[in-house]
Amino acid sequence: MPKKKPVKKSVKKAAPKAAKPVHAKKLHPDAAPDILGVGLDMGTANIVAARETLRGKEVRHSRNAFLFIRDDDSTKELLGKMNIAQQRIKERHCILGKDAFEFSNYFDRATQRPMNVGVINPLERDAIHVMNLIVKGVLWEPRVPNEVCCFCVPAQPVDGAMDVNYHHNVIEIMLSVFGYQVLSMNEAYAVVLAELQEKNFTGIGISCGGGMTNICVSFKAVVIMEFSVAQGGDWIDAHAANVLNISPNKVAGIKEKGMNIVRPETMEQTTIGLFYRNYIKYFIEKIAEEFHKPDKSPQFDEPIDIVFAGGTSMVGGFLEVVRQELKKVDLGIPVGEVRKAADPFNCVAKGCLYNAQQTYKQGK
Ligand SMILES: Nc1ncnc2c1ncn2[C@@H]1O[C@H](COP(=O)(O)OP(=O)(O)OP(=O)(O)O)[C@@H](O)[C@H]1O
Ligand SMILES: [Mg+2]
Structure with a gap:
């Protein structure tokens, strides 16, 4: 078990304090008292959320993609045939997630992406709005007020420049508006937490994602x-x-x-x-x-x-x-x-979940 609270090093903002103890009688029917917390992998290609219920671990995901579409009858008819739901963003019609990926594949087109190389895509005007909709579709309501939600952020790249802090702050605000107490951690450290418990959290975790590759070297957590x-x-x-x-x-x-x-x-x-x-x-x-x-x-x-x-x-x-x-x-x-990893696709979300659960336990 890690002795220290494992919080992200490179994000300058201090990680939020540990969750306040939650009285058992306030618990959501799905939640056992020692397993509150949610993990969220905010990936360039996929957003994955994980939580634990009395029935076991639950994971939900969506492609982090969207597509603005033409507002005409033939497009609407095609969407209807493909059973694809539309959303409205400002005055425009849009499809999200897996639907956007499948629809654009149908026309051999590229999807639009709210994130690029690990962070919010500066070239997409509506990136934050769209990401908000996608995260809402994946995440659950907090089971108690201020349930801890731990999301991951990439480390600074050795071969590029990007504003990780801006990205971090936007996601933090988004999740706190959803009613969560927000915690963040490094993406590859989430791999260490999810996979290297038996090695006393010593080893190298590497997350090979859509936008980037994150590496973390850990010694005893x-x-x-x-x-x-x-x-x-x-x-x-x-x-x-x-x-x-x-x-x-x-x-x-x-x-x-x-x-x-x-x-x-x-x-x-x-x-x-x-x-x-x-x-x-x-x-x-x-x-x-x-x-x-x-x-x-x-x-x-x-x-x-x-x-x-x-x-x-x-x-x-x-x-x-x-x-x-x-x-x-x-x-x-x-x-x-x-x-x-045993479950490579969901591993980062599970590591974030582990961190959220530890923070909840420490706050009890
Ligand atoms: N079975 C598979 N075989 C090969 N590649 C796959 C498979 N499943 C997904 N991918 C690829 O993995 C990438 C997405 O991985 P992942 O969901 O881990 O990225 P991410 O976390 O969204 O991105 P990042 O961590 O870079 O922000 C995509 O390029 C996708 O095409
Ligand atoms: Mg990733």
Whole structure:
């Protein structure tokens, strides 16, 4: 069990104080007294929420995507046939989440995205409004006033610049308006909390997402290093789409349908596999570079495990290529097991949930 309250290091704003004790008689019928709290993975590609009820862990997700559509009869008819609900944003018609992804795939178009490379997309005027609607659709009502909701934020990238603090503050305000007491944490540290309990929270958590790749090195639940690399599934999609002359959405669809980057079966899969290899090679080289920076290099006597989570780690052959690339670099630390998380897609949300639950328990 971590001794310290695991709060995000790089977010300048002080994390909110621990939840106030909640009297048992006020509890929601779904909630056992020791399992209040909600985890929220605010991802570039997917938003995932997790909570625990008396029936077990419950997870909900939505694609973090939308599409403004034409307000004409033929579009409405098509949406009706496809059983797709419309929303209105200011005077415009819009579809959200999985529907937006499927509808744009139908026309081989790209979806619009409220987030880009881990943070709110500055190029989408209505990004915050849309994200608010998507989060509302995924999140539950707080079961008690000020139930803790812990969301994740990316670490500052080593190869790019972005305003993580602005992103953090917008999400914090959004969730507090929903009635939650808000807590934030680093995305890759959530992987450590979800997956490395048996290793005393010592090891490396890596979240391979849509917009970026987040890395956290932890020793006994204390964060030694956290950083990100500004590449992920979207980078693979954009580059493969460019040479295949199809939309990035189509590429994402091919990946998600199930393929193996070591044993591709079609020309499209071969191309996607090539960019996948470039991506894996790139982030492993960036990790090695960071580990060799004189003031940063982590020190471990015993081998430590590396755990991968996130949608981009789910492709067949991922670990095989990771192991090949790891052999080509010197991380400067002894590496133990290299594995995937038990539930890669929901792992970050589950780590955030763990943090929210610990905060609730400490406040009791
Ligand atoms: N089964 C799968 N095989 C390969 N890729 C997949 C699979 N499922 C999802 N993906 C890809 O994973 C990416 C999304 O992963 P994830 O949901 O972890 O990202 P995110 O958390 O939204 O993004 P980020 O953490 O970068 O902000 C997308 O590029 C998607 O196409
Ligand atoms: Mg993510």
